[in-house]
Amino acid sequence: MALLDSVHLTMLIGPTLPLPAPPTLMEALQSVEVTHRDDGPNGFQISFSLGRGSLADVLDYGMLLGPVLKPFNRVILVVTHNGLPAVLMDGVVTHRQHAPDTEPGSALVTITGEDVSVMMDLEEKRAAHPCLPDMAIAAKIMLGYAKYAIVPDVRPPMALDMPLPVMRVPMQVGTDLQMLRGLAARNGFVFYVEPGPVPGTNRGYWGPPKRLDLPQPALNIGMGRDSNGAKLQFEYDALAPAVVGDTVQDSVTGARLPVRTFASTRLPPLVLDPATTPLHTTRSVLASAPGGLNMVQAYGRAQAVTDNASDAVVTARGEVDTLRYGRALRARGLVGVRGAGYTHDGLYYVKRVTHKIGPGTYTQDVTLTREGETALLPVVVP
Incomplete structure (x- = not known):
C-alpha cells in the first residue's frame, strides 16, 4: 500500500507463517498505529473498513468470517521509505473489535496486539535455574522461543553474581516474560523484543538502555528551512534522581x-x-x-x-513529521536534538515512539529522555 509517494506499507498476516495480506484487505485499511518502548511490549492497532458487496456476505461481513483476522494470527508490518525497508512490527493479534454501521459504509473492524513476547506470558511456571547468573537465565528462557526466531542479545551486568548451589538456587514462579522483566529490573536493565532486521526474525534484548549505537539524524527545531518536522516540549523532574x-x-x-x-x-x-x-x-x-x-x-x-x-530527569515529548524527517525513528537508541537552545540541545535516549500511519499521512509521537540538562557533546549527527 502506498501511503505517500516515498512511503509504502507491506503487511504479512496469518497463523504461524504469515503471508502477504490479500489486496482486498489492504484496500480496506484505514489506519495503523505501532508503539515501540523499552519499558514494555511493542503494540499495534490496525483498523479496516467493512462492507457487504456480494452474496457471500449475506450472513455476516466476509472479513469477520474469514481466517485472516483471527486472534493469535501473526502480523508483520514493514515500512519502506525511499527504498529502505524497516520492520515496524512482528506481533500477534490479541484483541478484535467490531463497530457495525451507524451510517452506510462506516463499519469498522480493529485488531490490536503485541509483539511476539506476548507468547512468553501465557503460561505460569515453577522452575529452578541452578548455577546460572541472571544473564544466563535470560538467554536460556529466550532460546525456548525459536519458533518466533528470537535471537538472544544479552549483556552482562556490572555486578555479576554467580549463585553457588550450596548457597541458593534461582527460582522462577510466574511466566517467562515476568521472569525476564524481573531479572532486568533488578539489574537496572530493560528487556524487549525488537523486530527484524529481516521480516520474520526478532532480537530479544536484555541489557542496559542502548547508548553505544550510532546516533540517528538530529531532530531540528525552529531552524527555518533546516527544520525537519519535529515539535518537542521539555520537562525537568527534580524529584526523579x-x-x-x-x-x-x-x-x-x-x-x-x-x-x-x-x-x-x-x-x-x-x-x-x-x-x-x-x-x-x-x-x-x-x-x-x-x-x-x-x-x-x-x-x-x-x-x-x-x-x-x-534516566528520565529531562523528558522531551512531541511529534515528528516522518516525510520531512526522512525516516522511521528507532526507539531504544540515541537521537540528537538541535535548535532547542544550549540547555536542551544534544543527544537523547529514545524511550518511546508511536508510529501513526494512514492514507497520505505518517507521523511519529516520540518520548526522549536523559539524566539532566546541558549536553556533554556540543555537536550531533545532522
Missing part, C-alpha cells in the same frame, strides 16, 4: 556493611552535569534489597535504583 545510602547485612560474613551509590553508571553519559552530582539536591533512599544477599548482590540492586531513577 536518587542515590542509595544504607547498610545491609552480608549473607556470607553476617557483618553489616555500607551500601552507597553516587551517580548513574549509564555509558556513555549524555550530559555535562548529571542531576546526581553534589551540586544538586538529590533524594537519598534506603536499600530496598531483600535479605539474604551478599555485598555484590546488594550493591548491584542499589546501583540499579540510581541508574533507573536518573
Whole structure:
C-alpha cells in the first residue's frame, strides 16, 4: 500500500507463517498505529473498513468470517521509505473489535496486539535455574522461543553474581516474560523484543538502555528551512534522581556493611552535569534489597535504583513529521536534538515512539529522555 509517494506499507498476516495480506484487505485499511518502548511490549492497532458487496456476505461481513483476522494470527508490518525497508512490527493479534454501521459504509473492524513476547506470558511456571547468573537465565528462557526466531542479545551486568548451589538456587514462579522483566529490573536493565532486521526474525534484548549505537539524524527545531518536522516540549523532574545510602547485612560474613551509590553508571553519559552530582539536591533512599544477599548482590540492586531513577530527569515529548524527517525513528537508541537552545540541545535516549500511519499521512509521537540538562557533546549527527 502506498501511503505517500516515498512511503509504502507491506503487511504479512496469518497463523504461524504469515503471508502477504490479500489486496482486498489492504484496500480496506484505514489506519495503523505501532508503539515501540523499552519499558514494555511493542503494540499495534490496525483498523479496516467493512462492507457487504456480494452474496457471500449475506450472513455476516466476509472479513469477520474469514481466517485472516483471527486472534493469535501473526502480523508483520514493514515500512519502506525511499527504498529502505524497516520492520515496524512482528506481533500477534490479541484483541478484535467490531463497530457495525451507524451510517452506510462506516463499519469498522480493529485488531490490536503485541509483539511476539506476548507468547512468553501465557503460561505460569515453577522452575529452578541452578548455577546460572541472571544473564544466563535470560538467554536460556529466550532460546525456548525459536519458533518466533528470537535471537538472544544479552549483556552482562556490572555486578555479576554467580549463585553457588550450596548457597541458593534461582527460582522462577510466574511466566517467562515476568521472569525476564524481573531479572532486568533488578539489574537496572530493560528487556524487549525488537523486530527484524529481516521480516520474520526478532532480537530479544536484555541489557542496559542502548547508548553505544550510532546516533540517528538530529531532530531540528525552529531552524527555518533546516527544520525537519519535529515539535518537542521539555520537562525537568527534580524529584526523579536518587542515590542509595544504607547498610545491609552480608549473607556470607553476617557483618553489616555500607551500601552507597553516587551517580548513574549509564555509558556513555549524555550530559555535562548529571542531576546526581553534589551540586544538586538529590533524594537519598534506603536499600530496598531483600535479605539474604551478599555485598555484590546488594550493591548491584542499589546501583540499579540510581541508574533507573536518573534516566528520565529531562523528558522531551512531541511529534515528528516522518516525510520531512526522512525516516522511521528507532526507539531504544540515541537521537540528537538541535535548535532547542544550549540547555536542551544534544543527544537523547529514545524511550518511546508511536508510529501513526494512514492514507497520505505518517507521523511519529516520540518520548526522549536523559539524566539532566546541558549536553556533554556540543555537536550531533545532522
